[in-house]
Amino acid sequence: MASAGTTTLVIFGASGDLTHRKLIPSLYNLYRKGRLDPELRIVGVSRRPMTDQEFRESLARQIGEIGEISLEPETWREFSSRVHYLAGDVGSLQDLESLQKSLSGLEEGSGLPANRLYYLALAPQLYEGAIVNLKQARMTDEAAGWRRVVVEKPFGTDLDSAKKLNQVVHAAFNESQVYRIDHYLGKETVQNLLVFRFANTIFEPIWSRNYIDHVQITVAENVSVEERGGYYDQAGVLRDMFQNHLIQLLTLVAMEPPATMDADTLRNEKVKVLNAVRRIQPSEALQHAVYAQYKGYCEEPGVAQDSKTPTYVALKLEVENWRWQGVPFYLRSGKAMEDKLTEIIIQFRRPPHQMFEQPMGGELPANILAIGIQPDEGVHLQFQAKVPDAGFELRPVDLEFHYESAFAGQVIPDAYERLLLDALNGDASLFIRSDEIEQAWSIIDP
Numbered sequence: 001m002a003s004a005g006t007t008t009l010v011i012f013g014a015s016g017d018l019t020h021r022k023l024i025p026s027l028y029n030l031y032r033k034g035r036l037d038p039e040l041r042i043v044g045v046s047r048r049p050m051t052d053q054e055f056r057e058s059l060a061r062q063i064g065e066i067g068e069i070s071l072e073p074e075t076w077r078e079f080s081s082r083v084h085y086l087a088g089d090v091g092s093l094q095d096l097e098s099l100q101k102s103l104s105g106l107e108e109g110s111g112l113p114a115n116r117l118y119y120l121a122l123a124p125q126l127y128e129g130a131i132v133n134l135k136q137a138r139m140t141d142e143a144a145g146w147r148r149v150v151v152e153k154p155f156g157t158d159l160d161s162a163k164k165l166n167q168v169v170h171a172a173f174n175e176s177q178v179y180r181i182d183h184y185l186g187k188e189t190v191q192n193l194l195v196f197r198f199a200n201t202i203f204e205p206i207w208s209r210n211y212i213d214h215v216q217i218t219v220a221e222n223v224s225v226e227e228r229g230g231y232y233d234q235a236g237v238l239r240d241m242f243q244n245h246l247i248q249l250l251t252l253v254a255m256e257p258p259a260t261m262d263a264d265t266l267r268n269e270k271v272k273v274l275n276a277v278r279r280i281q282p283s284e285a286l287q288h289a290v291y292a293q294y295k296g297y298c299e300e301p302g303v304a305q306d307s308k309t310p311t312y313v314a315l316k317l318e319v320e321n322w323r324w325q326g327v328p329f330y331l332r333s334g335k336a337m338e339d340k341l342t343e344i345i346i347q348f349r350r351p352p353h354q355m356f357e358q359p360m361g362g363e364l365p366a367n368i369l370a371i372g373i374q375p376d377e378g379v380h381l382q383f384q385a386k387v388p389d390a391g392f393e394l395r396p397v398d399l400e401f402h403y404e405s406a407f408a409g410q411v412i413p414d415a416y417e418r419l420l421l422d423a424l425n426g427d428a429s430l431f432i433r434s435d436e437i438e439q440a441w442s443i444i445d446p
Contacts, residue, residue, distance in 0.1 A: 005112040006039040006114055006145075007039060007040050007117065008042075008117070009027075009119065010119065011023060012045050012090045012118065013046060014085065015046040016046070016121055016122075018152070022183075023416060025069045026417040026420055027042060027079075028075075028076070028079050029413065030420065042082055042083045044083065044084070044085045044086070045086050045087075045090070045099065046088075048087065054085070056083055086099055096139060100137050103139075116145065116148070117149075118150070119150045121152065122152075124152075127151060127165060134172055146177075148426070150179045150180075150423050151181065153182055155437050157235070159442050166434045166438065178434070179423045179428060179431040180431055181431060181432075182244045182245065185431070185432075188403070189377045206348070209327045214328045214329070214347050215253060215327065215346055216329075216332075217246055217343075217344050218332050218344075219241055219342045220337040220340060223335065224294070224296075227302075228302075234309075236313075237312060237334060239444065242313065242315065242331060243443075245333075246331045247443060250277075250329055254319050255273050264428075264433075266429050267432075274440060276324075288316045289314065292334070293312070294312065311335040311336065312334030313332065313333065313334070315330070315332070316328050317329045317331060341375070342374045345369070345370050346370075347368050357392070365382075365384065367381070368382040369381050369382075376402070377402070377412065380400050381398065381400075384397075385397040
């Protein structure tokens with residue numbers, strides 16, 4: 001969906017890690033593929049004084065040091081010519097008023113609407129002040145063109161703070177202008193969940209309590225908290241991972257088919273799932289959750305020596321509606337695990353009558369559908385087959401789909417490529433709405 005007029009992407013926090021590691025490399029890749037608007041300009045904003053050229057050189061140097069993508073010199077020269085830098089403190093109204101004048105100067109002369117996408121690549125505690133100042137500096141005024149804002153996670157630290165931040169955001173922007181980002185929703189394999197469920201008639205008829213025994217959603221990280229000890233000790237794994245990533249995966253597994261892929265139609269169905277999740281009261285926590293902390297966590301920089309913050313949680317949730325009543329959803333996530341793994345396991349019910357005898361009188365293994373999100377991106381269906389020349393001896397076998405082999409030669413793009421392009425094009429389907437945020441927090445922070 002192309003936008004009329006010229007567009008400026010303004011990145012607040014331009015000197016930070018997110019800008020160098022994700023945003024600029026994703027924009028560069030989109031440019032290289034010919035998917036960026038030819039009129040798009042990118043303006044980085046941070047407190048550090050720099051010229052345009054110094055900023056461009058800093059980006060190229062740090063992207064090279066990170067080493068995740070390779071910059072083609074001529075393509076980088078063309079791309080970086082549209083990258084500019086303006087010094088300013090997002091917490092200073094005076095600086096933003098000056099920034100507004102500078103941006104207007106860059107935009108004037110085309111005779112076309114001057115659109116802007118603001119990206120808050122900032123520490124979460126700066127969001128509220130930044131949004132208030134954007135409003136007061138008249139940078140949210142849409143008289144000259146559309147205005148949108150992308151807000152990174154975490155959106156609040158609990159239900160009350162999320163509600164307050166939503167109020168601040170809505171005082172400056174309409175909900176349709178707000179793009180709350182969860183990069184998991186930009187992953188190809190996460191989006192494929194919708195295709196897998198709703199473009200294949202063989203699965204949807206059995207996608208319910210009648211055939212599914214339970215669902216497991218796992219996001220395991222093999223890294224420790226590293227330099228994020230101060231933040232993590234305040235947040236813990238529930239706020240850091242469950243409120244966003246795992247809850248979003250749950251909604252995609254459990255939602256009803258949307259009538260269309262329109263952003264609000266899709267998100268309405270996700271909110272219905274969140275409304276149906278049974279809230280666990282504090283007195284029930286030990287019956288529905290397991291908490292743990294990896295060895296050595298309290299010795300990490302920024303972590304209290306007597307910290308009780310969990311770095312691993314396994315949580316049992318229930319979706320109390322017609323489709324899912326009685327089916328437990330087991331969500332688990334942790335730091336410093338043995339492997340890095342994100343997957344969804346659907347375990348089906350066993351046959352109601354066991355026709356084939358098993359050794360020692362055991363039960364037939366259940367059919368299992370495994371949806372790998374990382375690192376093994378694909379789908380595996382385990383079912384029973386007869387072993388040749390062995391009577392009715394049965395053995396589990398796999399039917400497999402791997403992105404890497406099925407789409408050989410096609411590089412799976414970084415999630416930020418899809419999400420940045422969608423925000424520029426005004427497609428909010430993969431972004432999180434205000435009521436969705438609050439419902440998710442009410443599950444984790446009842």
